[in-house]
Amino acid sequence: MYKKEYITFYGFLGIGQFGGNVTKKFEEAGYPCIVANSSLEDLATRNAKNKLHFRNGQGCHKNRKKSKALLKENIEVLIDEVRSKMPSITTLFICASSAGGTGSGMLAAVAKILSRQLEINICIVTVLPDKSENFQSYANTVELFQEIEKLDCIGSTFILDNSKNKDRLKINEIFFTHLDALLTNENGGDYGCLDRSEIDNLLCTQGMSILCKLGKDNADKVLASLTTNNIYAPMETNKVIRYMGVMSCSTNVELDEIYSQVGMPIDTYIGTNSPSNVYMLAGLTLPKTRLNEIKTMAQTNAEIIKKGFDSAKEGLFDDEIDFLGTFDMETSKPIKEEKVSSLDILNEFL
Numbered sequence: 001m002y003k004k005e006y007i008t009f010y011g012f013l014g015i016g017q018f019g020g021n022v023t024k025k026f027e028e029a030g031y032p033c034i035v036a037n038s039s040l041e042d043l044a045t046r047n048a049k050n051k052l053h054f055r056n057g058q059g060c061h062k063n064r065k066k067s068k069a070l071l072k073e074n075i076e077v078l079i080d081e082v083r084s085k086m087p088s089i090t091t092l093f094i095c096a097s098s099a100g101g102t103g104s105g106m107l108a109a110v111a112k113i114l115s116r117q118l119e120i121n122i123c124i125v126t127v128l129p130d131k132s133e134n135f136q137s138y139a140n141t142v143e144l145f146q147e148i149e150k151l152d153c154i155g156s157t158f159i160l161d162n163s164k165n166k167d168r169l170k171i172n173e174i175f176f177t178h179l180d181a182l183l184t185n186e187n188g189g190d191y192g193c194l195d196r197s198e199i200d201n202l203l204c205t206q207g208m209s210i211l212c213k214l215g216k217d218n219a220d221k222v223l224a225s226l227t228t229n230n231i232y233a234p235m236e237t238n239k240v241i242r243y244m245g246v247m248s249c250s251t252n253v254e255l256d257e258i259y260s261q262v263g264m265p266i267d268t269y270i271g272t273n274s275p276s277n278v279y280m281l282a283g284l285t286l287p288k289t290r291l292n293e294i295k296t297m298a299q300t301n302a303e304i305i306k307k308g309f310d311s312a313k314e315g316l317f318d319d320e321i322d323f324l325g326t327f328d329m330e331t332s333k334p335i336k337e338e339k340v341s342s343l344d345i346l347n348e349f350l
Contacts, residue, residue, distance in 0.1 A: 006196065007031055010183055011089035013082060015096040015110065016103030018127055020046040021169065022095045022160075025176035032086045036078065038070050038102045050085050052078065060101030062136045064143060067105025078110070079117050091155070091203050092118070093179075095125040098144045099137035108147035115153040121204045122154045127171070128233055128294065130163040135305060138298035145291055156202070156209040156282055159233040161290070171231045178211035181278045187247040187271030194247050194271030202245045202269070205282040210235060214277045216249040222279055223258055233287035239263030242283025247274035 012033045014023035020035045020042065027033040027048060035048040038057030054074045060067045071078075082092070094111050096103025107126065115122045126144070129137040148157065158175070165171050182202075187194050202209070210232045212225035227235065241263040246253055251272045259265075262281060 004030065007183070008086075008088040009090045011082070011086035011092045013092060013094045013110075013114075015094065015106050016100045017042050018097035018100060019095040019103050020048070022125060022127075022172045022175065024048075025173060026093075026180070029176075029180060032089065034081055034085055036081075038067065050081070052081050054102075057102075060105065062099070062101040062104075062140060064101060064105035064140055067102050068109065070102075071106045071109060075110075075113060079114065082114060082118065089120060091121040091123060091200065093123045093125050093158075098126045098141040099129040099133060100140065104140045104144045107144060108151060111154050112151060121200070123203055124148065124154060124157040125160070125175070126157070127160040127162055127168075128290065130161075131297070135298055135301035138294050138301065142291070142295050142298055145286065149286065152206075155204040155206060157207065157286070158209055158211070159287060160231055161233045164231045174231050175211075178213050178278075181213045181247075181276060182211060182245070182280055185247070185271075187274035187278075189251060189271075189273035191251040191272040192253075192270040194245055194269050198245065198269040202243055202280050202282045205242050207240075207242065207283040208233070208235070208286050210281045210284065212277075212279050216276065219249065219277050222277055223261060226258065226279060226281060227261055233290045235262070235281075236285050236288060238285060240283070240285045241265045241281055244268040245278075245280040245282070247271045247276075247278040249274055249277055 007030050010031055012023040012026045012031055014020045014033065014035045016037060017039075020037060023033045023035060024046070033048065034050045034052060035043065035046050036052040036054065037043045038054045039059035040053055041059070043051050043053055054070045055077070056073060057070050060070070086092070092114060094107060094114070096107040098104055098107075107124065111122045111124055114120070129141060158179075160171050160175055162168055162171065182199060185194065185196065185199060210226055210230065212222060212230060214221055214225060221229070239262060242265060244255075244258075244265045246255070246268060248271065253270055253272070255268065265283075
């Protein structure tokens, strides 16, 4: 099957600014894409074939509640848009930032709704904030992953991490090269072939997924690229993994060292004679350690902000001073005695 024949099987829905940015390369490569946003200004910055502005939206300024209210008004339009613009897809990648407003507020709900309505595999692509962000970004991230954790209807979740590279657009580009190499699926020989059904099974596997792509001369860097030197959220050390996909330049694939570091999968799908080394880990646990770091940053920022608000409630001066009355002449006022009865006076002598 040639690339142009199966490229229509995989669609991309970008929600919010990050969603619009990360889907750009995929659209340029020919994948069906829709870019949706509550902000007309953000939509104007993205040269996309298929754009959807959420009716009555003027941006959500990182307000997840506002985003959810807009989704309620626009959900049927969104469903119809995906149906009409992506009629052949079997997997939909929904891309949205965890820290923003429009995307973060809608991501989990849209994933569940489209999974039910379209009966296709849903993959999530999101990104974590770095240390330069603020309370709202961290709080939104924690709230989103509380929702994602409860989803039982999605496949792979790709979690990019802005702390891994100062150039955020570079992270998007690297992710494109990784995922496109997997979906393009150039491999196969006498020693093994990673076929389309195996790729789809990897994508249908729930949990965090990590990808890597390396040239023929860098096969020795695969382990580091999967575990540390990458653009993804750090994987947990519990060695929980369900499946592994391999497209190797070599005909002899050694995996013992990788198994010892990431864990033993249920199965490993191996393809050989690939133009590059492409690996995918599927079914990893969500990055609890990294997410708890973000939760701690949210709590710390909240305490600092609250302390500032509390100090702002204090008066400008420690005590009250009436400067205007400093030189007023004091006048004695007659003391008004209370009237008492004769009987009361008499009682004083009894």
